[in-house]
Amino acid sequence: TEPRVLFLLDNRIQRSEEQMIRFLFTAGGFGMVIANNAEIAGATGGCQAEVGSASAMGAAAAVEVAGGSAEQSAQALSIAMSNLLGLVCDPIAGLVEVPCVKRNGIGAGNALIAADMALAGCTSVIPADECIEAMKKVGHQMPASMRETGIGGLAGTPTGQAIKAKIFGKDA
Numbered sequence: 001t002e003p004r005v006l007f008l009l010d011n012r013i014q015r016s017e018e019q020m021i022r023f024l025f026t027a028g029g030f031g032m033v034i035a036n037n038a039e040i041a042g043a044t045g046g047c048q049a050e051v052g053s054a055s056a057m058g059a060a061a062a063v064e065v066a067g068g069s070a071e072q073s074a075q076a077l078s079i080a081m082s083n084l085l086g087l088v089c090d091p092i093a094g095l096v097e098v099p100c101v102k103r104n105g106i107g108a109g110n111a112l113i114a115a116d117m118a119l120a121g122c123t124s125v126i127p128a129d130e131c132i133e134a135m136k137k138v139g140h141q142m143p144a145s146m147r148e149t150g151i152g153g154l155a156g157t158p159t160g161q162a163i164k165a166k167i168f169g170k171d172a
Contacts, residue, residue, distance in 0.1 A: 001051060001107035005058030008108060009065060019065045027061035030077055037129070038136035042089030042148040045139030047100075051107040052084035052135060058111035059118070068119050078124030080114035081131045086138055088146035090153025093164035099154055 006023050009015055031053065039045030040053045059076035092098040145152030154160050164172060
């Protein structure tokens with residue numbers, strides 16, 4: 001998601017190499033905070049941890065590239081993360097393709113909207129560190145079937161199960 005955000009910024013600002021580097025360092029720094037305090041993998045925290053974290057990282061980094069403050073970057077992270085809180089990870093046939101590709105696109109859009117909101121002065125009621133903690137708790141409370149197992153959510157629908165059987169056979 002965050003690389004997509006970086007390239008979507010081309011339509012808004014002419015990025016210099018320095019700005020691209022700052023984007024990547026900012027996204028990476030916020031990603032380390034998330035990874036060290038919560039989850040970043042769908043298998044352990046649901047899609048909220050995977051797409052949600054990447055969207056939040058992209059939002060924070062987009063603010064940095066646009067010249068926003070560190071506080072605004074944290075606000076963008078909070079807004080983006082809270083928008084995707086509770087998102088299950090339910091890849092069809094256990095393959096990270098459907099609905100994952102489209103969710104990453106939604107995550108990129110969410111990141112840019114959150115960045116715009118933070119740059120405009122909107123703030124999150126819940127601070128970034130508490131959003132990260134909430135995401136961790138929600139991920140741990142989420143049933144295993146909703147965490148990248150290919151069992152629940154869209155993967156568990158009749159169509160999802162039929163696709164799985166077609167790919168792996170009926171006994172899979």
